[in-house]
Amino acid sequence: MNAEASDTGEDVPAGELRFNFRSGRLCLAFVATVGERWRGRYERLREPSDLARWYCEAGLLREPPDVTGSGLEAARVLREAVHRLARAVIAGQAPSPADEAAVNAAAAAPPLVPVLSGGTGRLTLPAARGQQAALSTVARDAVDLFSGPAAARVRECASPECALLFVDTSRPGRRRWCSSAACGGKDRAAAYRRRRAAAPEG
Template sequence: MDAFLSGRPCLDLTTTLRVRHREQPVETLRTPADLGAWIAASGLCEAPVEVDAGGLRRARALREAVYRIGHPAGAPAPDDVAALNAAASRPPLVPRLVDGTVYRSGGLDAVLSTLARDAIDLFGGPHAARVRECAHPDCSRLFLDVSHAGRRRWCGMAACGNKAKSAAYRRRQEQP
C-alpha cells in the first residue's frame, strides 16, 4: 500500500493528511473507523483497535505534532515536543514472539505511544537530518532518506519520482 512508503511508522502517520501545502489538504482520517483501518493496514498490531471520536482527535493531534517536529524547514515547538513526550509516556504496544514472528497487541493509547516513541527515536537519533519532504508538487509526504548519498528527492520512484521525471521530459520535448 502506498500509504506506508515513509520508512518509519511515525512518518507514515503524517501522510494521513495529504497535499498539506494546498488550500484544501486531503484528510484520510475522517472517522474513527478510518483510523482503525489505517492502524490495521499499518501492521502495528495484530488485532483491530477500537477508536472513538476522542481517540481520533488524539491521533490527529499526535500526527500534526510529529509532522511539525519532523518537517525539515523548522525547529520543533515546545508544545509539539510536550505533546510527543506525553503520548510516549503511556505504555506502548506489547510485543510477543510466536514462531519467529513478532506480534504486537494493545489499545489505541498503546498504538499512539508506540508511534510517539518511534518519532522520539527518529528525531533524537542520527537519522533526524535525513527526514525529507517529497519534492513532487502534489505530495507533501515526509520520508526517511536512507539512500547512500542522502540526496533522495521523492517519497518513492513508483509514484512521485516517475511522475516528476515524466513531466520534466514532456517539458523538455515541448521546447523548440
C-alpha cells in the same frame, strides 16, 4: 474535528482517502493521514474506525483496536505535533516545546506488547488502554526519529503534487522524491515531455 483538515469526505477523490506508506517511518506515515496539506488538506482519519484500520494497514496490529472519538482526537493532536516537528527539522529550526510535550505525553503510555507467535514476533494490544498503547507506539517512533541520526535525513518530496515527508535512506543522502518509481517517475516523464515540446521540429 481537526481544524486543519476537512473530514467531511465530500468531493474528495477516492484515491485521496487511501493511506500512504512511502515515508519509511511509522510516525511520518501517520502524518500522511492528511492528504494534500498544501492544497486540499484531505482528512483520511474521518472516523474512529479509520484510525483503527490505519493501525492494521501500517502493520502494527492484525485486528483493529477499539478507538473512541476522544482517541481519534488525541491521535490527530499527535499527528500535527509530529508534522510540525518534522517541518522544524527540515528547516533547521528549534523544535516547539509544546509539540515535543504532545509527543512525550502520547509516548508516556505503555506501548503495544511484543509477543512470539509461531516463531515470529508481532505486536498485540495490552489488557487495558489499547488505543493509548497503539498511539504510544507511534509517538515512540517519533521520539526515536527526532532524537537520532535519522532526523538529519528527514526530507520533503520534491514533487509539487506530493510533498510527502520521508526519511532518505540512500547512501549519498540526496534523494529528492518519496519514491523513485512513483513521484520520481512522474517527474522524469514530465521533464521528457517538456523537452519534446521545446525541441525544434525536424
